[in-house]
Amino acid sequence: MPHQVPLTIRAPLKPGRRAEVSALLDTLGKSIEHDGSPFAGMPGVHFARVFVLPGDPALDSGLDVPDTLVYLAEVDAPLRRHLDDVLDEESLAALFAQCAEYPERGAHGDRVRWARDHRVGAAAWYVHRVGRGVDQVRDEARLRTAVADFLDGRDWSGAGPGQVHRAVQDFVGSQPDLAWALAPAPLPGPLFRFREAVHAVGWAAALLPVSPLLLAVLPGWLLLVRRHERRDVPETARPSRAHVAELTAGEDHGTPNPFTAYGRVKPGFVRGVTIRVALRGLDYANRHVFARDNLAGIRSIHFARWVLLDGGRRVVFASNYDGSQESYMSDFIDRIAWGVNLVFSNGVGYPSTRWLVLDGARDEQRYKNYLRNHQLPSVWFSAYPALSARNVDDNSALRDGLAGELTEEGARRWLSLV
Amino acid sequence: MALPGVRTSAARSPSPTLDVADVQGLVVRGYGRLPHAAFLLCRVHDAAGARTFLRAHVDDVATGLGHDERWALQIAFTAPGLVALGLPDDVVEGGFAAPFVEGMVTPHRRRLLGDVGPADPATWNWGGPDTPVHLLLLVYAATAEVLDEQRTALLATAGDALDVVADLSTDELGEREPFGFVDGLSQPRLAGLPSGRAGGRTVATGEFVLGYPNGYGQLAPRPLLDPDTDPDRVLPRDPGGSGAADLGCGGSYLVARQLRQDVDGFTSFLRDRTRGTDGADDGQAQERLAAKIVGRWRSGAPLVLAPDADDPGTKYADFGYHAEDPRGLACPLGAHVRRANPRDALPPKPGSERSLRLTDQHRLLRRARSYTMDGERGLHFLCLVGDLSRQYEFVQHSWINDPVFDGLHDDGDPLVAPRGPRGGTFVEQAVPVRRRYRDLPEFVRVRGGAYFFLPGVSALRYLAQLPPTSDEESR
Numbered sequence: 001m002p003h004q005v006p007l008t009i010r011a012p013l014k015p016g017r018r019a020e021v022s023a024l025l026d027t028l029g030k031s032i033e034h035d036g037s038p039f040a041g042m043p044g045v046h047f048a049r050v051f052v053l054p055g056d057p058a059l060d061s062g063l064d065v066p067d068t069l070v071y072l073a074e075v076d077a078p079l080r081r082h083l084d085d086v087l088d089e090e091s092l093a094a095l096f097a098q099c100a101e102y103p104e105r106g107a108h109g110d111r112v113r114w115a116r117d118h119r120v121g122a123a124a125w126y127v128h129r130v131g132r133g134v135d136q137v138r139d140e141a142r143l144r145t146a147v148a149d150f151l152d153g154r155d156w157s158g159a160g161p162g163q164v165h166r167a168v169q170d171f172v173g174s175q176p177d178l179a180w181a182l183a184p185a186p187l188p189g190p191l192f193r194f195r196e197a198v199h200a201v202g203w204a205a206a207l208l209p210v211s212p213l214l215l216a217v218l219p220g221w222l223l224l225v226r227r228h229e230r231r232d233v234p235e236t237a238r239p240s241r242a243h244v245a246e247l248t249a250g251e252d253h254g255t256p257n258p259f260t261a262y263g264r265v266k267p268g269f270v271r272g273v274t275i276r277v278a279l280r281g282l283d284y285a286n287r288h289v290f291a292r293d294n295l296a297g298i299r300s301i302h303f304a305r306w307v308l309l310d311g312g313r314r315v316v317f318a319s320n321y322d323g324s325q326e327s328y329m330s331d332f333i334d335r336i337a338w339g340v341n342l343v344f345s346n347g348v349g350y351p352s353t354r355w356l357v358l359d360g361a362r363d364e365q366r367y368k369n370y371l372r373n374h375q376l377p378s379v380w381f382s383a384y385p386a387l388s389a390r391n392v393d394d395n396s397a398l399r400d401g402l403a404g405e406l407t408e409e410g411a412r413r414w415l416s417l418v
Numbered sequence: 419m420a421l422p423g424v425r426t427s428a429a430r431s432p433s434p435t436l437d438v439a440d441v442q443g444l445v446v447r448g449y450g451r452l453p454h455a456a457f458l459l460c461r462v463h464d465a466a467g468a469r470t471f472l473r474a475h476v477d478d479v480a481t482g483l484g485h486d487e488r489w490a491l492q493i494a495f496t497a498p499g500l501v502a503l504g505l506p507d508d509v510v511e512g513g514f515a516a517p518f519v520e521g522m523v524t525p526h527r528r529r530l531l532g533d534v535g536p537a538d539p540a541t542w543n544w545g546g547p548d549t550p551v552h553l554l555l556l557v558y559a560a561t562a563e564v565l566d567e568q569r570t571a572l573l574a575t576a577g578d579a580l581d582v583v584a585d586l587s588t589d590e591l592g593e594r595e596p597f598g599f600v601d602g603l604s605q606p607r608l609a610g611l612p613s614g615r616a617g618g619r620t621v622a623t624g625e626f627v628l629g630y631p632n633g634y635g636q637l638a639p640r641p642l643l644d645p646d647t648d649p650d651r652v653l654p655r656d657p658g659g660s661g662a663a664d665l666g667c668g669g670s671y672l673v674a675r676q677l678r679q680d681v682d683g684f685t686s687f688l689r690d691r692t693r694g695t696d697g698a699d700d701g702q703a704q705e706r707l708a709a710k711i712v713g714r715w716r717s718g719a720p721l722v723l724a725p726d727a728d729d730p731g732t733k734y735a736d737f738g739y740h741a742e743d744p745r746g747l748a749c750p751l752g753a754h755v756r757r758a759n760p761r762d763a764l765p766p767k768p769g770s771e772r773s774l775r776l777t778d779q780h781r782l783l784r785r786a787r788s789y790t791m792d793g794e795r796g797l798h799f800l801c802l803v804g805d806l807s808r809q810y811e812f813v814q815h816s817w818i819n820d821p822v823f824d825g826l827h828d829d830g831d832p833l834v835a836p837r838g839p840r841g842g843t844f845v846e847q848a849v850p851v852r853r854r855y856r857d858l859p860e861f862v863r864v865r866g867g868a869y870f871f872l873p874g875v876s877a878l879r880y881l882a883q884l885p886p887t888s889d890e891e892s893r
Contacts, residue, residue, distance in 0.1 A: 144827070148854065156851040164850045168657075239638075241520065252815070255822055260890035297766050324530060326807050327816045333634075334776055335766055363633045364808075386840060388822040415850055416745060 001133045002076040003188040004046065005319045006305050007070040008120040009081075011099035018067065021052060021098050026191035028091050028390050029379040033253075038061065038092065039381040042085040044076035045304060046134050047320045049258055050095060051378035056264070056314065065310055069099055072260075072318050076133040077192075080112075087111040122305040123276070124283035124320075128389050130196075130291040131188035132396065137384055142394035143181045146170065148418050161411035169402055184403045185396065200288045208299070224270050225356050232266065235349035239372035246377045248325075254385030257303055261374040262316045263347035265308070272312055274356070275346035278334040279306050281342065293393050300328070302389050306343065315347060322388040329368055347374075431723075436610035436623050438482030439504035440654065440874045442492045444556065445802060446482040446611060448456075448602070448785050452490055452558035453591035454565040455787050457674070457798060458572070459544050460553040460580040465890055467579025469503060472882035474575050478846055480558075481875050488564050492556040493878060494870035495520065496673045499552030504884040509660030509665070513609035513641025517806040518869045519669055523547060530628035530815045532836040537864050541675065544584040544866040551583050552578035554674060554870050556800075559813070562590075584866065586676065586798055595788050595793040596679045597708075597833070597861075600718030603733055604759055606781040618736075619778055625804045626783050626824040629657050629667030629874075633779045638804055640666025652880045668874020670802040673782075673810045676789075677834070678796040684708075684861045691855060710846050711832045721749035738762040739768030751824045754833040757817045758782075763824070780812050796865070806869060834862045834863060 013021060028050065031037050039045050040089040048071075055066040071092070086092050087108065096102045096111075103110040132356075150171050156164055172178045187193065207214070252255050257369070265275055286295065295301050304319035321328050323401050341360035345353040351367050353360035360369045394417045401414040438446055449455070462468045472493070482489035495503065497519045500510050511519050517527065523539040533539055533722060539546035555572060559565035573582065595601040610623035610630060624632030628640045642662035643653070653663040692703035705728075709715045715724060719731030725748035740762045743749055749756050756763070759781070762773045783803040789796055802810035817823060818831045821841035830841030837860040844855040873881065 151851050152856075160852055161850040238512075241516065244516065245524070245526070251526065252529045286455055299765070321821070323820070324812070324815050326812050330779065330808065330812070334779065362634065364632075364636060365639055386821075386828075390825050391822055391827055394825060412849060416847065416852070418852070 001131050001136050001188060002044070002078075002185050003131050003192045004127050004133070004303070005075055005077050005079045005082075006122045006125050006303070007071070007073045007079060007309055008122065008305070008390055009115055009118050010068050010120050010309070011096070011102065011114075011118045012068050013052070013098055015066070016053070017098045021069065021095065024091070024095050025052075025379045027049060028095070029250075031042040032379065032381050033089065036381060036383075037135070038089045039383070042082065042089075044082055045381070045383055046074040046076075046137075047256070047258070047380070047382050048073040048075075049260065049318070049378040050092075051260055051376050051379040053262060053309075053316065053376070056310070065314075066107055069095060070316070071096075072305075074127075074320070076135075076170055077189075083112055083115055084108070087115060101102060109337045120307055122283075122307065123315075124286060124306040126282075126286040126290065126295055126301065126304040128302050129293060129393065129396065130287075131192075132185070134383050136185060136396075137387070137392050138402070139180070140392070140399050141384065141387060143172070143178055144395045144398055144418065146175065146178055146204070149242060151418060154240060160408060162406065162408050164415060165401070165406055165411040169221050169412045172402055181399050182402050196287060200284075203284055221270075221274075222355055225274060226354070228266070228268070228270055229345075229353055229356075232352065233349070234366060235370055235373065236350045236366070237373060238369050244372055247372065247375055250377060250380060252324055254382060255388050255391075256320050256381040256382050256385065257323070257325065257328070258378055258382075259319045259321060259325070260316070260376045260378050261318075261326065261371060262314060263344075263349065263374050264314055265312060266346055266348050267313075271346045273282060275315065275343065276308070278343045278346070279308070281400075282306070282339075293389075296339050298331055298335060299393075300331065300388065302392075317344075320382065322390075325371075333361050333364055333367060349373075421436050434610055434623070434657075436482070436608060436627060436630065437668065440612070440876055441482045441627060441670075442872050442875065442878075443480035443482050443485055443490060443493050444672075444785055444872060445608075445783070446773075449490055450486075450591065452560050453560045454562050455571050455588045455591070455690060456557045456565055457586040457588070458553075458555040458557065458569070458582060459551045459584040459586065459741060459868075460555065461550065461583050462499065462579070463553045463581050464579045465502060465504050466735070466886060467577065468811075469882055469884060471576050471579050472503070472878070475572070476875075476878050476882050479875060479878060481535070485558075489557065489559040489561065489568050491568070492558075492872065493717055494554040494556070494674075494872040495881075496550075496552055496554075496870055498550060500871070500881070502552050504890070505880055505881065505888045506887070509641050509643065513639070513643075513665065514808055515639070515671065515869065517811060518871060522867050522869050527811070529809055532814070532819045532830075532838065533864060533867075534836075537836050539867075540865070542866045545674075545868040546866070549583055549866075551868050553580065554672070554868075559864065563640040586789065587791060588789045588798060591787060594716070595786075595797055596681050596706075596790075597631050597684055597712075598713055598716045599708075599714065600716065600733060601786070602720050602784060603714070604755070619774065619781070621778050621781050625778070625781060625809070626670055627803050628669050629664055629803055630802055630885070633775075639666060642666075648880065652883070653876050654874075655672075661803075663880075665873070665877050665880060667877070669877055670783075670804065670872045671806050671810075672870040672872045673801050673803065673806070673867075674870060675799045676796060676865040677799050678794055678865050680859070680863070681795050681862050683859050687859055687861075691736070710750050711844065713749045713755035720755070721753070725749075738769065738774075740773070744768070747849065750844075752826050752829040752832065752845060754831050757823060757831050758813065760817065760824075780809055780810045780817075781881070782809060783811060796862075802872065832858055836860060836863070 039048050050071050053070050057064050097104050140264045153214050172181050200399040300322040302320040307316045341353050341357045345360050351363040398417045452639040469885045478491045497510050593600050600816050606717045607618050608623045609620050622633045623630035637658050645663050648663035654667045656662045656664045688704040688707050692700050694700050714720050715728040717728050717730035719729045722737045723732040739760050762769050764773050785800040786797050821828050832844035837861045842858045846853040
C-alpha cells in the first residue's frame with residue numbers, strides 16, 4: 001500500500017483579493033458539504049483543506065508578510081498524481097488564481113512548476129498508520145460491515161471462537177468483492193521502507209557519538225531557556241465570540257475534525273534552535289516510534305504536521321483529530337502537556353512554562369484561550385467522516401486476522417473487533 | 419476584565435472548606451426530605467419589579483446550612499436573565515463562561531448536544547428561540563399542599579414583573595426514574611464538604627462551585643467586579659487575591675433539560691427484541707436486556723458486580739471497570755452508566771488512579787426529578803458544574819452521544835442518546851460473538867433546556883439590589 005505524503009502549498013494573495021477568496025472558499029465549502037466534491041473524486045486524498053494565513057506586517061521592519069493562501073492535504077503517494085488532480089480542478093484553480101504569480105493562462109506543466117515552487121516542507125509530520133492508504137481504509141470499513149452483517153445472520157451458540165473465525169474466513173473468501181481481505185495488507189514500497197530505515201539508523205548513528213556532548217550541554221541550555229521564560233509574557237485575551245463561532249461552524253459535523261493554528265516563534269537564537277531541535281526530535285519519533293497507532297499514547301489523531309514559515313519566524317500546526325475540540329484539548333492538557341509545551345512554548349504568547357515542559361498547557365483556561373485565539377477556520381474535506389482513527393485501526397486488525405490461523409484466545413480477541 | 423489570579427502549578431492544592439452559608443443548598447443536598455417540587459421558568463417583564471421580587475425572597479432562599487423543614491427555594495438565572503435584571507452586558511459577557519453567555523441553542527451547541535432534527539430547539543416547550551427564559555425558581559416542599567401554597571405565594575409576589583414561560587411539576591420523589599431504574603446512585607463528593615454522602619469519588623470543590631480550586635488546582639474565570647460597585651461589601655472578595663468583588667464565588671452553573679421518556683416505547687422494544695422463537699414473551703430476558711442497556715439492573719445493582727443475576731444489595735457498592743470487566747462482558751462497553759461515568763476505564767493507564775482522576779474532570783452533580791405531565795413521563799434533568807464545556811457538554815457529546823465511544827462504531831447511548839443518521843446500534847459484548855441490536859428507537863427526547871447560573875447567596879443579594887439601568891431610567 002502507498003505511503004502517505006503531506007502537501008503544503010502556500011502562495012501570497014494578490015492585494016485586495018480577500019473578499020473574492022472568501023466567496024470562493026464559501027462555494028468550495030458548500031460543494032464539499034454537498035457531495036465531497038471536488039476531493040471525493042480524487043484518488044488518494046485522506047484529508048484536504050484550504051485556508052487563508054493572515055499576513056504579519058510586523059515580522060520584519062520593511063519586510064511585509066502578506067496574506068497567503070494555503071492548500072494542505074494528506075494524500076497517498078505518488079504526490080504527482082494528486083498535484084495533477086488539484087491543478088486540473090476548476091474550483092481550486094480559481095482559488096490559486098487569486099495568488100500572485102499563478103500562471104492562469106499557462107499550460108498544465110507551468111502550473112505544476114508553480115505548485116512545486118510554492119511547496120513548503122513540514123518540519124515534523126505525523127501519520128497514524130504509515131502505509132495505510134485511503135482505499136485500504138475504505139475497503140476495510142466495507143469488510144467490517146460485511147463481516148458484522150454475516151455474524152448477525154447466524155446463531156453462534158455453542159460455537160468456539162476458532163470455529164467462528166474459520167466460518168468468517170470461509171464467508172469472506174466466498175465473496176468476490178471481499179476475497180482480497182484474506183491476504184495481508186501490502187507494506188509500503190521497498191524504496192520507502194529503505195529510506196525510512198536509513199533515516200532511522202543514520203540519525204541514531206550520527207547522534208550517538210556526540211550524545212555525551214549533547215547531554216552535557218542540555219542543563220546549560222535549559223538554564224538559558226529558563227532565563228528567557230522569565231521574560232516571556234503570556235497572552236491573556238479571551239477569544240472573541242465571533243471568532244469562536246466562525247471556527248465552530250466547521251466543527252463536529254462528523255467524527256474527525258480539522259485543527260489549524262499559527263503563531264510567531266519567539267525571537268532569538270535560543271528559541272529558534274529549541275523549536276527546530278524539538279521538531280526534529282518529534283519528526284524522528286513520529287516516523288520510527290509513533291508510526292503504528294498512537295502519538296505518545298494519544299490514539300485520536302489521524303495526521304498532524306508542524307510547518308516553519310517565513311524564515312522560521314512563524315509556525316503553522318495542522319491536524320485531523322477525532323472528537324470535539326474540548327476533548328482534543330483535554331487530551332493534550334491531561335496526557336501530554338509536556339509534549340505540547342516542548343514545541344509550542346516557543347510560540348509568542350503561550351502560557352508560561354518552566355523548564356520548557358512544566359506548566360504551560362496545564363494552565364487550563366489560558367491554554368484553551370490561546371488555542372482558540374491562534375486557530376484558523378478552513379474549508380476542509382475528510383474522506384472517511386464516520387470513522388475514528390481507532391475504528392480504522394480495528395478494521396485493519398480485523399483484516400489482518402483473516403490472513404491465517406488463530407489460537408482460540410486470539411480468535412476471541414479478534415472477534416471483539418467486530 | 420483580566421483573568422483572575424491563576425495558580426499555574428500543576429500540584430494538587432489542598433481544598434479549602436466550602437463556605438456552606440454562601441452557596442444555595444442544591445449544591446449540598448438534593449432535598450430528599452422535600453419530595454414535592456415544582457420548577458417555574460420565568461421571563462422578566464419588568465426589571466424593577468423583578469428586583470423587588472428578588473429582594474422579597476432572597477431570605478427564603480435555602481443555603482447550604484439547611485432549610486426550613488417544610489420548604490426550600492432556589493433561584494437561578496440565564497445570561498439574558500441577568501441582563502434583564504440589570505446586570506451590565508459587559509459584566510455578563512466578560513465574566514461568565516462562553517456556553518452560559520451564548521446559551522444552549524447556538525448552531526454548534528445543537529450539534530454538540532444532539533439537539534438537531536426532531537430535537538431542534540425550535541420544537542421545545544421552553545428555552546428555544548421562541549420561548550427564551552430568564553429565571554428558574556426551584557421550589558421544594560415536604561407536602562403537595564405546602565408546595566402549592568409556596569408556589570402560589572411566589573407567583574403572587576411576582577405579579578406582573580415575571581411572566582411564567584413554563585410551570586413544571588414533578589413526581590413525588592421516589593427511588594426510581596420513569597423507566598423503572600433506581601437513579602442517582604453515583605454522585606461525586608465535594609472535597610470541601612467532608613460531611614457529604616459517604617462513598618463515591620471525592621472531587622475538587624471548584625468542579626462544582628466557582629471561587630474554589632477546580633480539578634487543575636485553578637480558579638475558573640468568574641465575573642469579578644470593580645469593588646467600587648460594591649461599597650457595602652455584599653460580595654466576597656476574589657479568593658484569587660485581586661481585590662475584586664466576586665460575583666461568581668459560591669455560584670454554580672446549572673444545566674436544565676426536560677427529557678421526555680418514551681416508557682411504552684422502551685417496554686415494547688424490550689419485549690420485541692427478546693421474544694422467543696416461539697413468539698412468547700420472555701420477562702427474564704427483558705430484564706436482562708434492560709440491565710445491559712443501562713449497565714445496572716433496575717434495582718441499581720451494577721452489572722459489573724452482578725453480571726448474571728440481580729443482586730440489589732450491591733447497588734451502593736463502588737466498582738471499577740478495568741480489572742473487573744475490561745471487555746464489557748458483564749457491563750457492555752456502550753451501556754449508559756459506563757458512558758456517563760467511565761470510572762477507571764479511560765486511557766492512559768486504565769485501572770490506575772490516574773485514569774480515575776481523568777474521569778474526575780468530567781463529573782456532574784445531578785439533581786434531577788422525574789415528572790408526569792399531560793400523559794407524558796420524563797425527567798427534569800438538572801446538574802451542577804463548574805465548567806459547562808469540560809463537564810456537561812463533554813459528557814453529553816464525547817461520551818453519551820458519541821457513536822464511536824470507546825472503539826464502538828455506530829453506537830450512541832442506547833438509553834438516552836438522540837437517534838440521528840448514526841448511532842442507533844447497541845452492541846452487547848459476548849463470547850464467542852457479540853449481540854448487535856440495530857435501529858434502536860429513540861427513548862428520550864429533549865423538550866426544553868437552558869444553561870443557568872445558580873448564584874451564591876451574597877451574589878443573590880447583590881443582584882437583588884442592582885441599581886436601575888440607564889435603559890430603565892430613560893423610560
